[in-house]
Amino acid sequence: MNQEKINFRQVRDFGETFNVTVKFLRQNFKLFFQSLIFIAGPFVLVSAIAGAFYQSSAIEISTLSRFTSGNPLAQYGWSFLIFLLSALVSGIVLIGTTYSFMINYMEKGPNGFTVNDVANKLIQNITNLLIVFIVLTLLAIVIFAVIAGIIIGLTTAVPFLGILFALAFIFGMLILFPPLMWQLSVVYLVKMQEDRGVFESFGRTREVMRGNFWWTWVIVVCAAIAIGIVGFVFTLPQVVYQMVLLISHMKNGGGETPVAFLIIATICTFCSTILYSVLYVINAFHYYSLAEAKDGVGLMERINEIGNTTQSNVEQQY
16 A cells, blocks of 8 residues: 655644644554664663663662661662663664654655664664764763853852852743754754764754744644653653652661562653654654755755656657
């Protein structure tokens, strides 16, 4: 059965962006899910297991700290470090897998590629993904270090100004954070598909967003709220079980975390992490919409296709 290929390069409004995301996921659910499970799944699973052990340690240490003195961070620092590193790796692989799938779809259409093609595309771009991650991470560390230094310096010299600057920073981040997170997501897509430099790729996201800042803000916030609600449903069993364990340990003075909690925490974290791929799909469709509004590449392609089709029909008549 031939399926209609979804045109990515098309200007879409708020509702159309979410509708095309649902259409894309419904049309490609089986292959997309298989790609996530077989390619990103092992990395996400390792991260979920590491997260479960970290949360188990946190419960035990928080209980122990009520009855003993000492620094609890020193007792489970390694579990947190392993969880953090595995979460970063799984996040890179997940976003790379999602965008590799979408790029394959654009190039070959529905049912025109396999999980192996998605994996190959990811492998081809693994260097690009790592470069973007390393450069942006180092840049973020420098920026936040400078901001933290300014806040500390102002607070030390003039406490009122330090507090005022900190509040202004928090308020500013509420406005800037959603579009910034969108840029930090789709910059990987730009790097993979257009093979630009890291700063050039990031500049491309700013270029297409120019004049659409608040439009991007609304889409990202609404998408994050929707994904967050569904993700909370996935993590609810873990949260309830964790609260029960914490209360039980407080009453009994500690104890080992049951294996059942590790299993439930792993499953919940795994499902909620995989769910982020939907957010990346929404971000990608919004990027293609903004890029098409600016460049009109998709419109020109459709005009050329119509011209080629008409010419072929005339030649067939003669």
